[in-house]
Amino acid sequence: MSPIISVKNLSKTYGSGFKALNNINLDINRGEIFALLGPNGAGKTTLISIICGIANPSTGNVAIDGHDIISDYRAARSMIGLVPQELHTDAFESVWATVSFSRGLFGKPKNPAHIEKVLKDLSLWDKKDNKIVTLSGGMKRRVMIAKALSHEPKILFLDEPTAGVDVELRKGMWEVVRALQESGVTIILTTHYIEEAEEMADRIGVINKGEIILVEDKATLMQKLGSKQLTLHLQNKVDAIPSTLAAYNLELSADGREVTYNYDTKGDRTGITSLLSDLRNAGIRISDLDTKQSSLEDIFVSLVRAP
Ligand SMILES: Nc1ncnc2c1ncn2[C@@H]1O[C@H](COP(=O)(O)OP(=O)(O)O)[C@@H](O)[C@H]1O
Ligand SMILES: [Mg+2]
Known part of the structure; x- marks a missing residue:
């Protein structure tokens, strides 16, 4: 299927002369949750x-479901809902009025049943007559989402949706996003929180200094770049790793009671079976073991640091 968003050779130089984007090429698939991950x-x-x-x-161009964002702006824009990074709402309007008005901006006919559904889905129905100024921060954020969904967009952008949002609310937001995906909406969220990308996304694009460094399925990304660490807890302290085990590049802890082995999850062999038998042959007994997978955070840090 053709991508729902297609970005080609896109660059942006601000009036100040600062080049904020450098030749971005990116396709967003229909129905996916795509996380654009990158530092501030x-x-x-x-x-x-x-x-x-x-x-x-x-320079460059962007098509939304085939509609060019410049030459076919209205058609392109009507497919998109945007929840901006900065929250700004009309403080003294009611929730209902604000959300209904947003729909009108897109030239869509009134549809109170849709507005009602959006407000109910976002647990805002009992606040529909409240002035926005009276709502909590979390509720205001949900009003922003309701506004973005008022005109039934097929694509929803969430720019840093949970920056400064508490854990409880963050979970609520993720549930809303998943439900939207199930209803057929394509979701693009930006974040500098790795856990958010790791938790939410089907695919992840990493952006740094105006360039897309990589785009990958989350699972593939974790597997491709992820290495695992096996820690062996020894029954008895050892002073040094026997030379017969040199090939494994083991690390011995300072107290001589733990040995760490790094292995690659993408390789055919992990080497663990032979390591365990070679340890036994060297007379080293193991009392316990555990493994640790490197997180997306490790991957991200290593990518952003790479020259
Ligand atoms: N209107 C602007 N004029 C000049 N530079 C800008 C403007 N907006 C953003 N920038 C610069 O462009 C870079 C990217 O900003 P932004 O897209 O907001 O990054 P992010 O959302 O990833 O934090 C930053 O260095 C920022 O200072
Ligand atoms: Mg930003």
């Missing part, structure tokens, strides 16, 4: 702003 200043908001038609690209 990487260019995430700039990229989203261009896709949503808020900022102009310097």
